[in-house]
Amino acid sequence: MGAVYTAAMGLLMRRLRLPGRGYLPEKVLCSLCFVVVAAVCAALGSRPEAFWHLLPALLCCVVGDVVLALYNHLRRPGLFLAGLGAFLAGHALFVWGLCRLQPMGWPVPLAAVLGAVGVAVLSNLPGMQTGRMRPWVVLYAAFVSALLGKGLQLAFGVGQTWCFLVLAGAALFWISDLLILFLYFYPSRHPAVHVANLLTYYYAMFLIAVSLAF
Numbered sequence: 001m002g003a004v005y006t007a008a009m010g011l012l013m014r015r016l017r018l019p020g021r022g023y024l025p026e027k028v029l030c031s032l033c034f035v036v037v038a039a040v041c042a043a044l045g046s047r048p049e050a051f052w053h054l055l056p057a058l059l060c061c062v063v064g065d066v067v068l069a070l071y072n073h074l075r076r077p078g079l080f081l082a083g084l085g086a087f088l089a090g091h092a093l094f095v096w097g098l099c100r101l102q103p104m105g106w107p108v109p110l111a112a113v114l115g116a117v118g119v120a121v122l123s124n125l126p127g128m129q130t131g132r133m134r135p136w137v138v139l140y141a142a143f144v145s146a147l148l149g150k151g152l153q154l155a156f157g158v159g160q161t162w163c164f165l166v167l168a169g170a171a172l173f174w175i176s177d178l179l180i181l182f183l184y185f186y187p188s189r190h191p192a193v194h195v196a197n198l199l200t201y202y203y204a205m206f207l208i209a210v211s212l213a214f
Helices: 002-016 024-044 048-074 077-099 107-122 131-157 161-184 191-213
Strands: none
Touching (some): 002 024, 077 131, 107 131, 107 161
């Protein structure tokens, strides 16, 4: 499955190098791949119920992928807000789903607060152009960081293999969304930022999906 997933990622990376900004089919393919990986891993693993706990979050991420791909092509602000909302819901539902497997502990709210404060500080960097989006960006950072906090709670509280896979996925997710700050709100960005953003995001989803096999 890893090879097929990487091949799908290769198609997306190849599309990024071609003229134009449209890569909707490739993003849809990658998004469907992580849902399929999650379903297969859950069927083969010992916790099939966990798939249903995480499925709403996975589907929100698929919607977010599609909407942001449309935004990158059409550049309509409403699409960006809709994509951000879909991913925010996805992060919240990931935390909710994982809390059904282990009750929420103090690392979750602590990480949320630290993440929100950190992004609020970063948004004040010279050249950063969050504008009226700043409150939403800070709120989004809180939910992304809450997922990382939940991953830490699972890894150090339960300590099973799947917990460390969730933590690794949550960490990559956090890095990916940190890069979004510089991808969409910072005027001087290197093309490698977009590549790094997509690679960290899709492999974050892959690791979370694979965790269902254990």
